[in-house]
Amino acid sequence: MALYKYLAAVPGESAREVIIEAENEKEALNKLRSRGAVPVRFLGDASQESLKRGFTLRRSKVNTYEFTRQLAPLLDSAIPLERALAIIAEGAQEQEQKAFVNGLRQGLHEGKKFSELVRSHGSLFPGYYANLIESGEETGCLPIVVNELYKFMGETKELRDFIVSSSIYPLAILGITVAVTVLLFTVFVPRFAKIFADMGRDLPGSMLFLMGASSFFAWAWWLIPLSIFVIWLALRHILGEEKLKYKVSEIIVALPLFGRIAVDLDMCKYIRTMAILIANHVEIIRTVRISGRIIGNPVVSAEFDGIDRKLKGGQKLSAALRGNRFVPASLVPMLRVGEESGTVGEMLTKIAGNLESDTRLKIKRLLSLFEPAVIVFLAVVVLVVVVSIFVAMMEINSISQGGSI
Numbered sequence: 001m002a003l004y005k006y007l008a009a010v011p012g013e014s015a016r017e018v019i020i021e022a023e024n025e026k027e028a029l030n031k032l033r034s035r036g037a038v039p040v041r042f043l044g045d046a047s048q049e050s051l052k053r054g055f056t057l058r059r060s061k062v063n064t065y066e067f068t069r070q071l072a073p074l075l076d077s078a079i080p081l082e083r084a085l086a087i088i089a090e091g092a093q094e095q096e097q098k099a100f101v102n103g104l105r106q107g108l109h110e111g112k113k114f115s116e117l118v119r120s121h122g123s124l125f126p127g128y129y130a131n132l133i134e135s136g137e138e139t140g141c142l143p144i145v146v147n148e149l150y151k152f153m154g155e156t157k158e159l160r161d162f163i164v165s166s167s168i169y170p171l172a173i174l175g176i177t178v179a180v181t182v183l184l185f186t187v188f189v190p191r192f193a194k195i196f197a198d199m200g201r202d203l204p205g206s207m208l209f210l211m212g213a214s215s216f217f218a219w220a221w222w223l224i225p226l227s228i229f230v231i232w233l234a235l236r237h238i239l240g241e242e243k244l245k246y247k248v249s250e251i252i253v254a255l256p257l258f259g260r261i262a263v264d265l266d267m268c269k270y271i272r273t274m275a276i277l278i279a280n281h282v283e284i285i286r287t288v289r290i291s292g293r294i295i296g297n298p299v300v301s302a303e304f305d306g307i308d309r310k311l312k313g314g315q316k317l318s319a320a321l322r323g324n325r326f327v328p329a330s331l332v333p334m335l336r337v338g339e340e341s342g343t344v345g346e347m348l349t350k351i352a353g354n355l356e357s358d359t360r361l362k363i364k365r366l367l368s369l370f371e372p373a374v375i376v377f378l379a380v381v382v383l384v385v386v387v388s389i390f391v392a393m394m395e396i397n398s399i400s401q402g403g404s405i
Helices: 025-034 046-054 064-076 081-091 095-109 114-120 129-139 142-199 205-219 223-239 241-254 258-279 284-292 298-302 307-312 317-321 331-341 344-404
Strands: 002-009 016-022 038-045
Touching (some): 002 025, 025 038, 064 081, 064 095, 081 095, 095 114, 129 142, 129 258, 142 205, 142 344, 223 241, 241 298, 284 317, 331 344
Antiparallel strands (some): 002 016, 002 038
16 A cells, blocks of 8 residues: 555644555545545655655664553553653653654644554554554554554564574574685685696696686675676566566465465464454454555465455455465464354464464574584585595695606
8 A cells, every 4th residue: 555645624724734545546535535634735655755764774763662662551551642752752862762752742733643643654663553553543442552562563573583593503604604615715725726836737627626616706706696686687677576576475485494484474463463453343354454464475465365355245254264375274263263252353362372483483493404504515515625635635646656656
């Protein structure tokens, strides 16, 4: 969905800027009019503005997770939103964080909705944040939604931190492997080859191979990233950016273990978002539409495009998700039980928790496979170098013995 910005007026109030999330401009206008606002002027695509603001080489110091962590208990204590933002701004250590929170306060003073302000900050917030905030505003459950958002973001952060911490040792091994390989081919092999040159002997085939690899590492290593970049540009020009992204996503999904992990990460967000929305009494068709936009992989997202149509046709959510190849096997029967008992939200929360635990286990297994793979690669490289040098030494020895006879 895109973000559309309008200058709109509500009867009895002055005109103000409004940001609407919609599939197209016609739907945006309908949403605007349904709120009782009269569009005065179309101000452009706000999503493009968000992208431009987000495209910067300097990393933003605004911490939306910390902001949500502070906001949740304040709203739980029945403190008004504007007052809660003032308290957060007062305690902010970073000037950029303080300016960000004060900007939200200023927007509230101008009569803008909190969800509109979140959308206007584009890439600072996760894609699901504004939709969930809007659902909380419409249902009058904003404190509950912000609390759920804090838990959701916390679990996402915990999973991300787990991946980073679990990757440190394998990446260290990979770095050492690369360093040893480069050292072998740029220092050790050339020095050994110089022995043959000083003897006035032709290099044996094994050493010619090693010298070729040494020359490549010494001056032609840049051809690898350059080739990858050129191939990427060519494919993007031929296929188009969207189609290329889809093709890359297909390759990722098809990978044996990594593909399943990538799909499960999207499914965790999808199921968790549905659980939050359903728990806050958001209408089911809107719930699946919002949740579907959370999925980042276009191949996975395409499988969920027709869920809302099935629900409109009278199917239950469990029946609409049956047969979807990306849905975890346990989801449909557990969801059916939740529908029968009237605890769909709670059941989806349990399913999301179980899936997150399984995903952590799969990531741990993948990293445990990565470590021996890197060690085996290093062993093969060292073996090739040692065998090549051994063969060359044998040739030197045979030449020396032949000369002495």
